[in-house]
Each structure stands twice: as structure tokens, then as C-alpha cells.
Amino acid sequence: MRVAYCQGTSPPRINTTPHISFHPLLPMAWSPFLLLSLVSLAFSTPLNRRWDDFVEKHSWGATIPKGWQFHSSPSPDTLIDLRLGLKSARIDELFHHLGQTSDPDHERYGNHLSKEQVEELVAPHTDTVSMVEEWLAHHGYQGSAASPAGDWVTIRLPVKDAERMLNAEYGLYHHPASKDTVLRTLSYSLPRDLLGHVDVVSPTTYFGTFKSMRATSFLMPEVDLDPDAVPPTTCNTRITPDCLKTLYNTANYTQQATNRNSLGVAGYLNEFANRADLQTFLTRFVPARAGTTFTTVRVNGGGDDQNDPGVEANLDIQYTIGLSAPVPNTYYSTGGSPPFKPDSQTSTNTNEPYLDWLNFITSQSSIPLVFTTSYGDDEQTVPPDYANSVCNLFAQLGSRGSSVLFSSGDFGVGGGDCRTNDGQNRVQFQPAFPASCPFVTTVGGTTRTNPEVAVDFSGGGFSNYFGRPDYQSTAVTTFLNALGTTNNGLFNKTGRAYPDLAAQGTGFQVIIGGSTSSVGGTSASSPTVAGIIALLNDVRLSSGRSSLGFLNPLIYKNGGAFNDITSGSNPGCGTNGFTARTGWDPVTGLGTPDFAKLRLVV
Template sequence: MFPKLLSVVLLALVASASSLTITPHVRHEYRRSIPSGWNAVHRASPTAVLPLRIGLVQPGLEELEKHLLDVSQPESPNYGQHWSAGRVAETFRPSKQSVDTVREWLHSEGIDASRVKLSKSGGWIEATVSVQEAESLLKTHYSVYEHESTGTQHVACGSEYHLPEHVSKHVELVTPTLHFDVKLKREPVEELEKRVSKPGTAKTIGQPGHGVVVPKTTGRINIKSIFQELSQCDQFITPNCLRALYKYVYVPLVPNKNSYAIVEYTPQAYLASDLDLFFKNFSSSQIGQRPNLVSIDGGVVQTDQTGFEYNGESNLDLQFGMALVGKKQPVTLYQVGDIPQGASFNNLLDALDGSYCTFEGGDDPLQDGIYPDPLPGGYKGGPDCGTVKPANVISTSYGYNEADLTPAYTARQCAEYAKLGLMGVTVLYSSGDNGVAGNGALCLNPDGSQTNDGKIFNPSFPGTCPFVTSVGATQVNPGAKVTDPESACMQVIYSGGGFSNYFAMPDYQKSAVKNYLTKFPPSFAPNLWNATGTSRAFPDISANGANYVVAVNGNFSRVFGTSASTPVVGALLTSINDARIAIGKRPIGFINPTIYSAKFAGAWNDVTSGTNPGCGTPGFAATPGWDPVTGLGTPNFAKLLVQWLLLP
């Protein structure tokens, strides 16, 4: 009987083994180099605990762009038929097969089910593991990295990680792994390793110097010298200058049915006294008016830290945004992140769309603001997930270098902008202020690192995401009249623009970009920029970004930046939404397929002079038609209004 029993056992083992899928590991995600300024200190302790988050692939994402274009292309029969948030969430919910595949893999690797949990939305699986277990699961190595200038520390993989081939098909990304778009507070390495499973401090993009797009100033100006505004628009940009430049005259008809939001990241904050000083000089009926504050993850309009580096951005955005839409149209301020920890773009997106909180792995404790915040004075409330109804137009004047982030991280965020577009939201981002270079005038090297002496063009993000509208900067040339053609901005800042290294060119801009590359081919060596002709090109449009008169800390300063251009465009688009809503139509939503269409070809002021230098080159040149300096050009509000009113 023994041989017979043995044979039965062997057959059972074979049958059991045949039910398991065993495949070799494949590289799932990688980065070519460690971000600039970071250095490995030592290997992470093998017993340190990691909250491993596994973001599941969402079915239907390959159809996401098709769905978005269906409601955004002007010739589509479904133009303007935007989706509800519930429909978006249900359409892209991960499959049971993905959940089961990842669970079975973890179990086969010895991770007990008690250490594994699935999020309520089904978007991610979290496994509490040691560094040693994570290294075995992902076939990688974890180290502690330290930033050379700040001393902040971060635990991450160095270059790549792997997954079994059959698992990789069901996973979008795993965190914490390669992502360095966050900085931890400085603390002893041993304490860092003890706390690695607890909330970290997100890279506070609101901190001075942390954003790609931060306004520049040449200092204070004497407001008494501005007495004939339109005659001095080459020196001082005021709301009336912008109205004249873009033929913008509009009084809201249904302001309470419309919405416009401007995003700020703590500790950036406006000063109420500065708003009133600005309104007193340029929009007296708005003295005492304030934006409607929506606090996200403990966001506060702080007044402890002041000065241009803390108040310049928010004052600029709100003073011009509010003055242009006028007293009747409410403006919402999305103030994101508490003071001790700050926040990331992901925190904003969590609040706007509850499904994003867990989408493809959810937020990373080592990258994004995690709430409640245990730091002294931190926000003790829970994370804002789906707590904010998105405004019709959202303007953001902050950004990263594309190379700061991994392709997977940017892809996850970019997909969310597409989902917001499906819901009828217009998302605007500044294109950058360093021409073809990135934040801090950093350029890329062949190994992917970023340095000041690099030679390869360094595009910005989220402006390179095909599902946002990227806004560049122009100027009224010195000595020119407000009625004269503008040029690309070449005073103090240069309009960010170029070609993505991560994202493919969307269909809506293929014709315009092909026209540029055919008629005005750049003379740079192809190894200095993405010369394939198949990558996302930016910016999409532009507006004036030079010589803004902004009240900061009780005085007026002259301010420059695409961070000025963006809220201006947002104000104009908000007025167009008002006009459409007033006649029973829906907001314009994701505008890129529309603005690149033939119907809108004559609605832009073509900018044909100026360049955007950087990386030791003169940059690209503004040319007739679309170009990677000023996009399609600046808005002609009167013509845009007519064209959008004619659409369904």
C-alpha cells in the first residue's frame, strides 16, 4: 500500500503545482539615474517595515483617451456630454482577476493573508512587509538616500524593480520603490528606518524654490507712475492691459451656476491687505472681496511667513484672476496641505476625485502628504478624498521637471487629468519659466541626471500630460503699443516649451506639430531634444507673462512668469463657461481637441517672434502657427466666445 499511497500523494502535488502560475520575473519599472542632489547613504535595514502598495491595472484605461475625445472633440455627437464621477469610478475599477493574481503571488512568497488588505475601492493592495521581504518580492535593493543640500532622507530602490511576468500584467506600479518626488524631514537614519511605515513629509511644492513655475520679480515699483495704463502696458501689465490685449469684455450672467478655482500649496498664501491694495487701484468695487476658501488636508492661508517668496504667487494669481472675472463671479481658492507637512498634486486630486485616493496604488507615504499628520501642529483630520466638487476651470501655477518623476508616477497622475476632463473640468498648468531647461535651469545629461551644465532639453510636468492645457508666456515688447503684436516672453523669464520624453503625441495636435516640424525644423542635434516627431508637444496656448503689477506686502512689485499667464487664461475660459451655461449649454471641459480644430484656427493671436533659450542654446523659435514657445498663440476672447457658443 505504501507505493500506492506515495503515488497518490505525488499526483496530488503535481495537480496542486499545475494550478499555480509560475513565471520568470521581468523588469517592471526603472529610472536611468538618481535625481539630482540625492546620494545613497547605506543599505536600508532588512528588518525595517515597509507599507508596500501595489497599484492594480484598471481595465478600460486603454479606452480612456477615446472616451475623453468623444465628449471633447467639437465634431463629436457627444460633445459636452460629460460623465458623472460615479460612472468614471465604476468604468475603471480593477478586475477581480487582478486582485486574485496579486494575492496569490504574495501568499506563494510567504506573506500571510493577515498582512495583506484590499482598499475599499479595489484599486490597490497593501502588504506590510520588511525591507528584506520587499527585496525578495521585487528582486531589488533598498537604500537610504540623503539630499546633499537639505539633509533630508528617503528610502527607495536605486534603479529598477521586478515582478513575475504574470503578475506584472495586473500591476501599474509599486510603492515605495523608485520615486523621489518627495523629501522626508531630516532625522537620524536609524529613526527614519523605524518610522518608514509611518507618514512621511511630502515634497512641499509650495515651499520657496521647490516649484518649476515660481514667479520672478525685479523689485518694487512706484504706483504713482501708472496713471495712463494702456499707454504703459510695455512696462506695467494691469487688468485693463489684459482686457485690451485679448479683447476681453464680459459681465457674468449666471455666476452662481459657474465656478473657477485657483490652486495654492501651503505655505504659499495671499494677504488680505494686499488684495485690497490691488483692488483699490485697479478694481475698486472688489475692495473687501475674498476668494472662497476650500481647505484641503489642513490647508491654511498662513500669515506667519511673509515676503515675496511666500506671498508673491498667491497674491499674483488671486489679484488678477479675481479682477478679471469681476465682482459677480465667485473665485474659489483650493489651499492644499498643512504647514508642517505640506502636500503634493496627488493630495489635490484625491480631494477632487475620491476614486483617485486608491487609484493604481494610491498615495505613497514617502511621496505625498499623509493625513492625519502626526507632526507637531499638523492637521489631525483624515485625508480629503472626494470631498471637493471640482470647479469648471482649475488653474495651477506650479509644476515639476518631468525627469524628477518616474514614467509610471506621471502616467498615473496624467490619467486622472483625463478623468477630470471626462467630468467636464478644464485643467490649466503653467509651462515653466526657463525655456527649454527645467526648474533651476537644470538640463539633462545622457545618463538622465540633471545638472546646470547639462545639454539636453528638460521638459516640465504636468504640462507634458496630453490631458491638461499647458500655458506659455508672451510679452508686450519694450516700446510697443498694447495694440501691437506680442512676442514670446524674453524678459526675466522664458516661456517653457518643447517635447515630452514620457508621453506620446495626442491625435488632436498631430497636424499642428507636423506643420511646425516640416516648415520650421529645429536646427539642434536630435540628441538634444526628443526629435522623434511622435511625442507630446507643449505649450498649447499662451498669454502675457511679463511686467505684472502685483501688490505684495503693502507695496507694488513687477512680476514675471507663466504663473501669471495661467490664471489669466483661466479667467477668460470661466467667462466663456458663463455664457454657455446662460443659454443652457454645458461647460467647455477639456479644451485641447477644440482649440486645435480648424474651427478655432482664427481665434488665436499668432505669436511669431521670440525664442525660449536654455541648455546653452537659443531654444525654439516662435513661428507662424503652433510652436513650442507660445503654442497656438494668445486668446482673442471675442472670437473664442463666438466659436464656443456655436458648439452644442
């Protein structure tokens, strides 16, 4: 499956101080219900703040993001849901805890935080709450908490008020390739007094939607082979669960803690996992698990049309279940793009994919121990403030004991002309987001067997937003030293490097509408690794330990537990890209998983 794939800071260095304490903050003042005040006279502010003293937060300048075109101006009375991401008072403490609980050499390893502890750390300071309340009251509004911690706040208001509050000009923009139309602005600002209190506002300058990120299915031609051949004889061109179990050494493992285990697949608009197709798949390829099913959870109006099977949705759920059953699997169908109606009483498409799903997941009292997701954007198309806020939400999931995996993308070091959108129009490798977030585990692709080699579309590179985290410093420095001056000037040598791991990415046999299709892409690689991580969680859970949680510190300290991929490359941007080599590389990461070795180190 092809996927289209802040100015942030690198995660803090791990502090090994063992003593941990939590200091509860004062209760948040946000109303539990959405309130629209009909105050006609603005409240006076005690310090006579100048709410019209604006500082630009983010701007694309006069250039509309690539792939989008201006459609029309909205009615001034069009209602939108404005979402404010408030600065967390103790986010550095969250990073500190995550660093310790994910480090296998630390005494707190595996001692994940509870939902309530995470919420204490990400809650805004009372001064931030007061400041934002004051600003909203000045304009006649009161916010509604959009997250349990109060770090996200929602206000429903007319476009004309949002424009006044953000010194912005909204427009309706159309994406011809996906036929999606959204309400966005090319720039927005905040009052100077709010700087340091509000991290991001949406919808503003992030143009991504589920539709615009999704590319056409990466369907591969069928190859006429003996269907009765024993794996891995046919696995060079046709991947089945048996191929993957043989390649990655899971075939003889018997699970013991499935009642405490779980795996989640993040789906998106109009991609529905089909139950009948799953049964056909299991009957044909995993007969011992025939009858196994999954739960669908609808997020933000997501659908579940069983008459419209999705290629990617079926790929994901068939292979996570094919590898991890009987681990309970959940498919999250996230909606959020209502039909475009230029009606002043109808909210237009103000939804944004990561926030809709993440705000829902972080609010749940119980969440899956592994997540896999197969979509993304070019990093440069995501505003830095937005990318940083979303990345921090992934850190919350890791802190609670969940492993978050993302496909690395299907365009090597970059697709298209690879021109920068900073006004300089330079050719530069194009990293992907969220693949570049340091709090997720990113999975690249391989092909063939005996040996596996890097597949040429495997996304990989170096972030321009996020600095290199400590956990990969040694591995990446070793690669860069060996690379020398190759590709100089085309990538950020100090950025977070990805992918972290890899797995097969071509020839996956998927049942779609009752028929078998061959599907490829790193969208196949990520669910494959997710299924294996679920088995590793079973190893830990069955011995009374916790789930693995954030994986990266563990895997970079145990590179020998992976099958090192040393050939192949990921060309793009008019270059040969990077080449796989001994050790970590930005094509296949540390390599593909060897369950037999990994179960000894987890």
C-alpha cells in the same frame, strides 16, 4: 514665478460611434478600512505562484537623481504607506469618451461623464483585484481602497516588508536645495504574475516632492511709471488685471451664471494664499470686486498660515479672482511632508505631490470647472510608469468636464546642462511634466504689448514619453515642416508638443505682505488663462450648456480665435531654442486668448 519643472502611449484616435453603454463591474473587494494583518504564516496560493519571480519595473541604475544625495538607511521597522496603482480595465474607453465629448465637431460634444461613469471605466478588472489580493495575502496584508473606483490601493507596512515584496532597497535621500528628505528606492520590481495588473507603485523611484519642485520666486525689479496711466500704456512693463482685460478682450463682459461656475487653484507645501493681501490687491486694482474672497481646502495636512503669504499662492489667487470674480474660487493647500524624524513609529516622507492632490480631487462629488497649477519637473526625472498613471488621472478630470491648465515652465527648452540621465549623458532639450501630458492644456509666456512677443523663458518643446495626439497633428506638422533641420537630434519630433496657449508672463503686480511686488514667470500665465476660461464657461452655462472641459481639441480647431505671436524665442541647452512663428509654435503655442472671438466658437 520660476518652476522647476510615460513611457506612455498617445491618446487613441477618436472613434465617432455614437452609441455609448456602460457595463458595471463586480464590486471591489478592498476593505474600506486600513487593515494590517498580523498573520505570521503566509497564505498558500491556489496556483502556487512564484511571488519571488521578479521583473524590474523601473530603475535609475546606480545613479541618484540629480539634486539628491543619499542620507542614510532607514530602520527596517519604519512604517510607510505603499500605494498601488492598478491597471484600469476600461481606460481606453475613457479616452474614447473624452475624445468625443471634447471634440466640437462631434454630436456628443460637452456631454461630460459623471463621477460614477468615470469610476466604472477606471475600475480594475476583478481578475486584477483577485491577483493583487492574493499577492498581498501571501505577505500577510490586506489593502485599503485609496480611490472610489478601487484603482488605487494603500497598504501600511514596515520598510523591510516593502523591500521584500518589491525586491527593492529603500534609502533616505536628501535634497539640499529644498532641505527635504524622502524615503525612496533607486529601483523596484514586481512579481512576473503581477505585470499587466499593477501600473505603478509609490513611493518608489519618483523623487519629486513639492519642496524639490519649487524654485525661488521670480521677482522682477520695479519700474517707476505713472500709476494713473490708462492701460495698456504702462502694460509693457507692469501688468495689472486691467491690462489683461484690455489685452484679452474681457473688459466689457458681464457674467450671468456665477452660481454654477467654479475655478480651482492647486497650491502646495508652505504656499498660502493670503486673504488680507487679496483685499489690498482688489481695493487697488479691481475696486469693483473689493470684498470678494475665496475658499481654502486643505488636502493631506495642507496648511493655511495667514501670517506667511506665499508669492506664488498670492499671484495665482489674486489674478484668478481679479479676472474671473465673482466666479467662486477655491485654493487647494496640499501638504504631505511631515518633519523628518528617523523614528520607526513615524511615517517618513512617502507622500508624492500629484497623487496626493489628484486622489483627493477625483474622490470629490463636485469639482471646479477649471484648474490651474504652476509647478512641475523635468520630464526625464519622472519615472515613465508614474508619469503615465498621473496623466491618466488628469484625463479623468477632463472627462468630468474640468479644464486642467499647467504652466509650461521657465527654462525655455531646458535649463542647466541638459544632459540626459539614461547613461548616455547626451545634450538634449528637456521637456517638462505635467506640461507634456496630452490631457492638460499647457500655457507658455509672452511679454510687452502692441504687439506681444514670446518671453525668452517660456517653456516649450516635445515630450519624450507621450506621442503626439491627433488633435494637434496638423498644427505641429506645419511647424516642423517650416523648421526644417534646425535643432535636429535635440528633440523628439513625434512627441506631444507644448505649450498649447500663452499669456503675459512678466511684471505682474502682486500684493505680498501688504506691499506690491513685480512677479514674472509662466506661473503668471496659467492663472491668467484660467480666469478667461472661467468666463468662457459662463458663456456656455448661461445658455444652458455644459462646461468646456478638456480644451485642446476645441482650441486646435479654432486657432484663429487666438492672438498669434510671431516673434521671440525660448533659448536653452546652449542653443537658441525654438522661434515663434505664424501658427502654432513650441514657444507660445497657438497664441494668447481673444475672449471676444472665443465666445463665438465655444
